[in-house]
Amino acid sequence: MISTNNRKTIAALAKKSLKANRARNFTIICAIVLTTVLITAVFTMALSINKSMQHAQMQTTGSDYHGSFKYLNPAELEKLKNHPSIKEYGVFLKVGDISTSLFKNNRVEVLRVDENYVKHGFINFIAGGLPSRVDEIVLNTWALDMLGAKHELGQIVKLDIDTGEKVISQDFKISGFYETDQNLAMSGLAFVSEAFTQKNISQIDPDLSEATGSYVNTSDLAVMFNNSYNIEKKVQKILADTGLDVPYGVNPAYTSVSLSENLVNIIPYAVVILITMLSGYLLIYNIFFISVVRDVKFYGLLKTIGTTPRQLKKIISIQARSLYLVALPFGLGFGYLLGLLVLPMANSISSNTSGNVYSASPWIFIGAAAFSFMTVWIAASKPGRMASRTSPVEAVKFAGVSSIGKRKTKKSKHGAKLHNMAFSNLLRSKKKLILMLSSLSLSIILFSTIFTVISSLDVNKYLRAFISGDFVVQNEVLVSIRGARDGDPYKLSEEFANNLSKIDGVESVDKVYYRYVPYPVDDAVRAILEPSAAAADPHPYLLSTLDKGGMIYIKLYGLDPGWYDLLDKDIIEGEFNRQKFSSGKYVIITEANLMEEDSYRSYYHPGDTITFGKSGKSYEVMAVLKNDAVYAATTKAFSVLGYNAFLPAPELQKEIPQGTDPAYIVSATLHVDPTKLDQVEQAAKALTDSTNELTLKSREDYKEELGGFIRIFQTIGYSLSLVIALIGVLNYVNTVLTGVISRRNEFAMLESIGMTKKQLKRMLIYEGLYNVLCTVLITSTLGVLLTYKISKSITEVIAFTVFRMSWLPFIFTVPVMLIIAFAVTLRAYKTISQATIVERLREIE
Structure with a gap:
């Protein structure tokens, strides 16, 4: 066989097929955008929450350095900081503690630090900077408040600094001050100058200080590497290379709070992504499936002129990729914005008080694009295989439904009944019916699950866990x-x-x-x-x-x-x-x-x-x-x-x-x-x-907290349900409209033998009602069972819930589905009724 380079021809055919199906293209683009939006939002939330957790842990630890070497003497410090694997470092020297009686219950550690430590230690000066003179010091704002000093540079404060060997009492001038959370473990820090340490503690032997446990005049070297992978191994390699045996630490923010550390943390995000992918798959697959069924004669004719099955699959694959590339930027952009909007609400549920830290990691967009492409590729691959397997003869005779076995002739004494005809029509393409019902049922089950979880939150149980009266004064x-x-x-x-x-x-x-x-x-x-x-x-x-x-x-x-x-x-x-x-x-x-x-x-x-x-x-x-x-x-x-x-x-x-x-x-x-x-x-x-040390909270405060949690849960949960439901409705609309259009010749024949337009309209309405009835049967049986199992498992792990199963979501969705079914049916009927019977019959020729 002579090999020919016909890639341009295949691409041209795919392009012309795209132009000929603008309505279908728009629906697929909407489906891809919705799918990508949700997946991107989930990735944005997951990585941003992980980054927020890391930031909170870093603030508690005191810096964002990867690790540190502790209690070093000058020789050890010089040897370690020159190691080639260290990208950046900061040094701080332990001086002692403030022993002034005002700080009896609030330890304030005195250090000498460099500029790098300030940069990585979340020390953002409100005014001033590090001290340079022997009588200068840096304090935080709450320490100034305890001393009764104003938040101004040049303020004079009298402090006692205990170095272990002696207590240094002197007046200090404020060279800088910064704000920090008093409840953080590393909040009590004061910084003195090198001139101060040279004058007061330079004579203290750091090795002896380490041995006695005071650690005064010992240095800590905090280090950054090229990345945060295997920090401990990198630290141990440095020690092995230098031949030193000193204590070291690894910043727990890089090891203990990662979502990947515990697979249970990833489950909620994975579930949302899988539900989104499934919903998007159902819609995109259904659209391509219906498109192939409708254009099967076109693919058959292509086969008669020598188009290979592989080339036919390529035509559909090119269409799918083209639509994906058009939809992807919109999906990623809107999804990232949605994730940023939802993040503050998601963070407020947790005890993270460090504020929101937004991630712009490229993995958000790479991951979302990959999962979205996977959804489109899987959804388009099977219709492509179906088009490639259809023989030219079968394609020319194809009428939109498959016949398996011998057809049964139905007899009736009183003629055909419209509701029986509608039911038979519904079952003619079982695959399309199953896809459509799956998509609709999925959105209803998701909505009912979220509704059940929210309705199971118990205010009284929540209040009993925190307060038994009207107000509580708590010893923090x-x-x-x-x-x-x-x-x-x-x-x-x-x-x-x-x-x-x-x-x-x-x-x-x-x-x-x-x-x-x-x-x-x-x-x-x-x-x-x-x-x-x-x-x-x-x-x-x-x-x-x-x-x-x-x-x-x-x-x-x-x-x-x-x-x-x-x-x-x-x-x-x-x-x-x-x-x-x-x-x-x-x-x-x-x-x-x-x-x-x-x-x-x-x-x-x-x-x-x-x-x-x-x-x-x-x-x-x-x-x-x-x-x-x-x-x-x-x-x-x-x-x-x-x-x-x-x-x-x-x-x-x-x-x-x-x-x-x-x-x-x-x-x-x-x-x-x-x-x-x-x-x-x-x-x-x-x-x-x-x-x-004391806080006052009322019953109303706790009620408001629970109300805020419920509002956040409702916003996130119902928004997700709405998007999934929108995908399901698009699937339903597309199935009904394309189904009616593909049967326009059949309807013309029915009208030619005596069926009135009113009867045709009634038959289509019956089909819509049967669709609703089938959805109700699925959701009221399997849907109720799934809702019960999933909701109960969720409420068992959420405190302050009393499981309550409700039928309201299933009842509420029935009239909504009836309205949608009626509106879509009328639109479909209007589409085919615009042409005359003669014009539609001629299409058969």
Whole structure:
């Protein structure tokens, strides 16, 4: 066979076919744009959220450096920083701590740093810069506030700096100041000059300082590499090359918060991408399938003149790629903008407080383009194969439906019924019907799932987890939602609580007392933990706990009577008796938090006795609760292998064990006269605003938080449902319109033998109603089952939900589908009725 170069001819045929199908092209472009928009938005959100998480972790760590070498002497520092694999570095020297009494509960570390460290350490000067003179210093704004100094350069502050060997007391001039979050672990930093360190600590031996644990006059070298892959291996290679053995660290922002670190984090994004790809596939495939069916005679004629099957597939492939290239820029652009708009809402659901960090990674566009192309390629490949396999003779005889086996002749005494004809027409092309119903059903199932999850969010359960009265004053030093922070843990004192109770309108104040106590591993504890220790590769902490003298740590809470109503919730064993509990002879415990994920067991059972500390007093276990029971009264943190224990408040106000400091107060809950809520809030706010350690929140504040979460969930969820539904509706419209157009000759023949236009219109309406009925049957059976399974699995992992299955989404979509079906049918009928019967019959010739 003579090989000919006919690529230009094939491309020309594909181009002319595109020009001849403008309506089809527009629909496919819309489908590709919608598909690409959603995929791009998901990639944008995923990478931006990952970057925001990294940024938050970096702020907590103190810099965006990849890693660091710690406690170096000058020789080690010089040797390490000249290694060729280090792209950039910053150095800071440890000087000591500010020991001024004002900073008793807020540690401020004094360092000497270089400009590189400032650049990578999130230190953005409001004014000024690093010090150069011996009497200059840089402080942050909250440190200036504690000193009572103005936010101005040149302010004089008197500070005591403890270097370990001596305390340096002198007046410093502010050479620069910056703002930072006081709750971040690395927020307490002050910077002095090289002149200061030369004068005051240069004589301190860094090796001796490291050995004693003061680390004064030792340097840390923070380093950046070309990329963040395998940071630890790169750090270890530097140590191997230099022959040094010094401590090092790897920035956890590059290892512990990545979405790829835990595959569970990727699942929601993967599900959305798969649903989007499936919806886009159904529409694009259906359009190409219908296009091939409609133009099958054209492809048959091409075969008669020598076009090969491969060339026919190439024609459809070129069309698909051309439409993809036209739609891609719009999809990527709109999708990226959508992702940026949705990101603040998605971030507000999490506890990330560092703000939104937007990613412009090329992987967003590469990934979205690849997934979108994959969808188009898969959707167009099968119709292409179908066109290539059709023989010329079959193509000329093709009428739009396939006949398998012997056709059955239907007999009727009273003539053909319109509804029977409509039902038969519906089943003539089962493949097109299945594709259309799948697309419509998918959007309804997605909508009903999101609706069910949102309707399952329970306001009362949410409130019970945070507040039991009208207002709560919370000790932020103890409550660990965002991690423990510096401050005075006794700021919420008995005196402060008494002042709250004296506010006009406050009916009662319920306090929660707290102690964190070690408990020796007894036989009951050992019986639960030893099987886990015997398993392969047990956790080192578990083994050390089971060693001789090992301890588990218990969080003891003393509750005022106002909390008792929550103690009979989430009971696993036993029952709660208010009078017996108030006697001080009983304790209520929770399940222990074991090493395995979501693994909880109780060491003790009702009737067992427990003795806490050295008091010698034993308590009988009254009941066992779930691990996170009475969450609102706790510090919001749980000790591994330990458990929570609840006693009446007077028991914890006593010294247990003897000679220890008083128990902390975690929170004070205010029960208020409903007519005086506003004035109590103002008075309580005036008290709590005077200190950084305490916060005041009301029931309305928590309701607003949940309302914000619901609004975000609704916006994201319903927007996704709307786009998927739009794809489904486009699929339906395209199927009906092209189906009617491809059968225009058949309808002309029916009219020629006596069918009226009114009857034809009724038959088409029946077909639309059958489509709706089939969709309803699918969604009310399989759809309900899928909605139930998916929604229940989602609500089980979201706190503050009570699963509620609802039929409303399925009922609500029926009239919408009826309206769409009726409107599309009328439009389809109008399309074919414009030509006369004679004109349509002539098309058969």
